[in-house]
Amino acid sequence: MLALAPITFWLxxxxxxxxxxxxxxxxxxxxxxxxxxxxxxxxxxxxxTHSLLFAGVVGAAFAGAASLVEPVFSIAVPGGVSMVAFGFLLGFGAVLAHLLGDVITPAGVNFLWPYPREWSLSLTTADSTLWNWGLFALGVFAMAAAVALAAQGVAI
Ligand SMILES: [Zn+2]
Incomplete structure (x- = not known):
C-alpha cells in the first residue's frame, strides 16, 4: 500500500x-x-509463490489477459504505455510488493526459487503485532493522503 499510494495519487x-x-x-x-x-x-x-519467477508468471498472465482485452475494451492507460506492458508491470509489481513485505521477517524470502537461498532482513517477526499494524496504518494513511491530496487538485 505504501508503494501504491504515490501511483494512486498520480493517476x-x-x-x-x-x-x-x-x-x-x-x-x-x-x-x-x-x-x-x-x-x-x-x-x-x-x-x-514467493519468488521473482512467480512474479514474472503473474505479470505474464496479466499481459496475456490485457492483450486479449485490448482490442475489445481499451482503457486509457496513462503515459502512452501499452495495456500489455502495463498488465505485466501490474502483476509483477503486486507480487514483488508482497515479497518486499515478507523480506523484513526472519523467515525471509526465496527470491530465486528454485535456487535455494533465503533473503531476510530480520527486522521483525511475521507475527509482530506492532509491525503489522504499524505498516498497515502507515499504508492506509498514505492511501488516504494520496486520495485527499488528489481530490484537492494539488499539483505534483
Ligand atoms: Zn507471504
Whole structure:
C-alpha cells in the first residue's frame, strides 16, 4: 500500500479516476496472492509463490489477459504505455510488493526459487503485532493522503 499510494495519487491527479480504482483494487488483491501457499497442500510456504519467477508468471498472465482485452475494451492507460506492458508491470509489481513485505521477517524470502537461498532482513517477526499494524496504518494513511491530496487538485 505504501508503494501504491504515490501511483494512486498520480493517476487521480492526471484524471484517470476509474483507472486508479482499478489499479488499487487489483494490486491489493494480487498482493495477497503469494500466501495462497498456506492453503495449497504440498507447496511449502514461501517457496514457489514467493519468488521473482512467480512474479514474472503473474505479470505474464496479466499481459496475456490485457492483450486479449485490448482490442475489445481499451482503457486509457496513462503515459502512452501499452495495456500489455502495463498488465505485466501490474502483476509483477503486486507480487514483488508482497515479497518486499515478507523480506523484513526472519523467515525471509526465496527470491530465486528454485535456487535455494533465503533473503531476510530480520527486522521483525511475521507475527509482530506492532509491525503489522504499524505498516498497515502507515499504508492506509498514505492511501488516504494520496486520495485527499488528489481530490484537492494539488499539483505534483
Ligand atoms: Zn507471504
Amino acid at each position: 487521480l491527479v492526471d484524471g484517470y479516476p476509474t483507472f486508479a480504482v482499478l489499479v488499487a483494487g487489483t494490486v491489493l488483491y494480487l498482493a495477497m496472492l503469494p500466501d495462497v501457499d498456506h492453503r495449497i497442500p504440498g507447496i511449502s510456504h514461501r517457496g514457489p
